[in-house]
Amino acid sequence: MQKQRTFSIIKPDATKRNLVGAICKRLEDSGLRIIAQKRIKMTKEQAESFYAIHSNRPFFRELCDFMISEPVVVQILEGTDAVIKNREVMGATNPAEADKGTIRKDYALSLGENSIHGSDSIENAKIEIEFFFSKDEIVG
Ligand code: GTP
Ligand code: MG
Numbered sequence: 001m002q003k004q005r006t007f008s009i010i011k012p013d014a015t016k017r018n019l020v021g022a023i024c025k026r027l028e029d030s031g032l033r034i035i036a037q038k039r040i041k042m043t044k045e046q047a048e049s050f051y052a053i054h055s056n057r058p059f060f061r062e063l064c065d066f067m068i069s070e071p072v073v074v075q076i077l078e079g080t081d082a083v084i085k086n087r088e089v090m091g092a093t094n095p096a097e098a099d100k101g102t103i104r105k106d107y108a109l110s111l112g113e114n115s116i117h118g119s120d121s122i123e124n125a126k127i128e129i130e131f132f133f134s135k136d137e138i139v140g
Helices: 012-016 020-029 044-050 060-067 082-090 103-107 122-132
Strands: 003-010 033-040 072-080 116-118
Touching: 003 020, 003 082, 003 122, 012 020, 012 060, 012 072, 020 033, 020 082, 020 103, 044 060, 044 122, 072 082, 082 103, 082 116, 082 122, 103 116
Parallel strands: none
Antiparallel strands: 003 072, 003 116, 033 072
C-alpha cells in the first residue's frame, strides 16, 4: 500500500464523444483523486516525443496522427497504488480483451482508439507528469 501519482490522458476518441465526465467518474469511483487536469490540443512534436518508445512500431504514425486529431485531457491521478489501480480501471490495451466493467471495455472503439492512456510504472509516471505539467499547475 503506497500513495502514488500516475499520469492519464483521455484520448481524442473519448473527448470527441463527450465521455470526459463518464471516464473521470470511473477513475474517481475507484478511489483515485484527480489532482491536476487540463484540456489541450497535443502538437505533433509532443505526440512524437511522448510516444518515442513506439517510434519503430508500424502503428507509430497512426498513433501520433490520432493523438493530435482532437483535444485530449491530461491529468494527474493520486491514490493508493495509483499506477496499478489506474491500469486496472482502464482495462487491457485492446478493448476486445479488456475485462468487464473497465473503461476500455465499455468505451474504447478499437486497439488504436482506446479512450485512455495510463502510465505503466512509477518511473514513467514521473517522466510523463513532468512532460505535461509544471509544478505550479499541481495544486493537490
Ligand atoms: P497506453 O496507456 O496508451 O500507453 O496504452 P498501453 O500501455 O495499454 O499500450 P502500449 O503502450 O503498448 O501502446 C500505446 C498505445 O499505442 C495504445 O494505447 C494504443 O492506442 C496504440 N497501439 C498499440 N498497438 C497498436 C496497434 O497495433 N495499432 C494502432 N493503431 N495503435 C496501437
Ligand atoms: Mg503504454
